[in-house]
Amino acid sequence: MINKMSNINIGPVRAFNIMKEVYGGFDKVGATKVNFKNFKKELNLLFGEFDAEMFVMRLMRKKEFLPNFSCEYKTTDEGVLKCIFWADEDMKRNYYMFGDVISFDATYKRNKYNMMFVPFTGIDNHNRNVTLGAAILGSETAEMYSWLLKSIKNAYGYAPPVIVTDQVPAMKRAIADVWPESRYRLCMWHVMDKLTTKVGVALCSNTDFRKRLSTVVWTDSLLFEAFETEWAAILNDFGLIDHEWLTYIYGLRESWIPAYYREEEMSGLMRTSSRSESKNHCFGKISNPKCTLVEFLSHFDTDIEAQRHEHRKNDHDTRYTNPTLESGVMIREEDVTVKCNCNRFEQFGLLCSHIFCVLRILDVREFPKQYILRRWTCEAVQNSSPGPFLRMVEIQIVVRRLTVVLVRLVMQLRML
Template sequence: MDMAFSSLDDCYSMYVKYAKECGFSVRKGTTQTNSKGVLHIKYYLCTRSGLYKDKKVDTLDPTQKERLVRSNFSKRTDCGALLGVTFEDGSWKVYKFVEEHNHYLVERRDKHFLPTKRHLTQLQKHVIHSMSKLNLGPVKAFNVMKNCFGGFEDVGAISHGVFICRYSMVFVPFTGIDNHHCSVTFGATLLASETADTYIWLLRVFLKPVSSQPKVVVTDQDPAMKKAISVVFVDTRHWLCMWHVMHKLSLKVGVRLCNSTNFKERICGVVWTDILTPEKLESEWEAVITEFNLADNDWLSDIVALRESWIPAYYRMEEMSSLMRTTSRSESENHFFGQVFNSKATLVEFMTHYETAIEAQSELIGIADCINQRYEDQPDGFVKFYVNDFQQPCTSLFEVMFRKSDGTCSCSCRRFEQFGLLCRHIFYVLRIMDIRDFPKQYILNRWRKEAFPNCSPEFSISHEYMTELDPDV
């Protein structure tokens, strides 16, 4: 009692040191001000002080009444141990000290389990982040750090087992198709359950930034998702992914039938084509079912009853029917995220990997890793910039040529020449030169929505011919 300190930081440091010796951890408590609004009392508490209460949380609409209850697992025991200090005569003095705890204290051999001992330095955080980008798991990362720093107790870890967490959460990415028929990740979420109510909440949250309902949604045969889409996306056409339907074929009709006969080839030849009319498809389907004596197979009866939701023959005249063929897109997305994800990752590691994956999809984000080392004036109004790209540390400086008068630019990485897309190094130069309009000469026709994909030579019409027919083209 009556110990004096020159600052609150000194008070806190003293109590933390005392707590470490005793075997508990400290958190900062409440404050009180005097009549003039000046802070004059501060409390420091045991981390097990107080009790958590269930919180009613509306996670969707703040205008609605509270309806969701979130329970929090807690180790708090309403412990009364504390240190209270008051400001008197220019210093902070201890005026209240409660020593007794209502829980066991940590013994000396286990003190590295305390939260106050599990802090990472900036260097350790940087090392973990760098290894995470290389897709090294938490166990390997902390084993490396243990060998470098001396032990788990010296790297902010209690043991390597702590970093193997199981959350049993479901990763749900939202993937769309752009003008170039490329997959684009709009966003993603982690769900604790796959109920209809959870999906309804998710789709409503998705609609907030998007503002409009999608024209078409393709999913597997999840009944919870089906219900959620019917509730939230009332103006959306819901299709089933063909690949997910047909992937169950061997399981539902038997491996022997699929492997020892041409049944699978026959049935796939019926449903995977959009050449057949609906009437022809139904007659071909019946012929295959009759030939292989499968009229009593309930699963085949169920999926053919849903034929308008997944067989392309029923969408021959509808826009975007090619989306039904999602095999390559599903596998591509799974492969893309599988390169950086694994089921054993912690949530923190998962989020780091997810951000790395999304950054890999955007060339513009890479601008943040570029810096100009120097520039030189060149003939004909060009300026040569020497750009350092930190994402490619083993590469020499990239040379970017830029002329402001007409927006002409080029880079030694030759990305535009190879892919028809400007690189991050050019975008970096455009930004530092305060160029607000995208150089039109670098927007190739194949990236425009007016481009005709997969147009054969005999059906292509030259721009000159169209101009002769209509001068306004």
């Protein structure tokens, strides 16, 4: 019972109090609070001596007995664990469907060895976080990140089209070397979080500078020309035209400002790595900095189990509830080709409420199949081997791109 409760971050004292309530009194537990604490201490001492070995052995046994389970690790010449990556079959299946944009944050340390836990996070068909894989790293070097990215590519077969993370130079170099086909996105939150430090407290607190800048940064409704005009005006109004840091981040604008990827296939996903950070927060609630690696793996498995239960519940709820639609477009009635200036379909892969309103007014009885993307359907991930999905995903990407091109051409011809 003590060991099972530790899987959800319940310590020996709380475990004792829970068992006291369950059995009806202190005298009915069969042990004292001190006995509970001593048992847990002895268990940790046992784990401490063989912790990394037991941790690796447990994952490698999963690789041996579970279908399509991947695990790779690396040690020093002395046998000390340097890094490890793992992903099970469900994570891979989710990656094939929801891995169009992934985010990860390697700044999270939740074990007694101060190693970094790195969850890879995507967005499922319910717009919820889904863990696509995990790793533990001993350091943040380009060599370490390169090893990790190679392990991911070996496990899944291909790199994600877009990866969102914070400004880590070693990570940027590793992506360029190992995943040259992927587009590297900077986390907007991490960039803007430095604003006060770089520009000054007085300017950010006593003027509307931060508010005006946030208005043009945190929006995907502006075209890039409008963004550049507004950015220049703000810097001019506050005498910041020659500010070194603002000039630097402006030079990186195509990597973090939404105005520069309004037409990209992002599936409505992360402009920031906050998805990873919020996932880290969830893991943090069932873990603590004194965790052994074996304990941490138990906590991780517990959270993944809860995550998958929630996904099944969302699938069920989606099948038996109807969405509330609001009014809001241009449409070619002959072949039901639609286009809205809000660009929701181009960015999210979902038609906006404005288009739904027009379709309803025109009494369109059959929903245009070219606008139904598998990744958002209830049947996005099936309980089967992910292998067959590979070809399907490739075909779907091509179809979607052709659809977007067709919409643009039709609208251009109509304007002519």
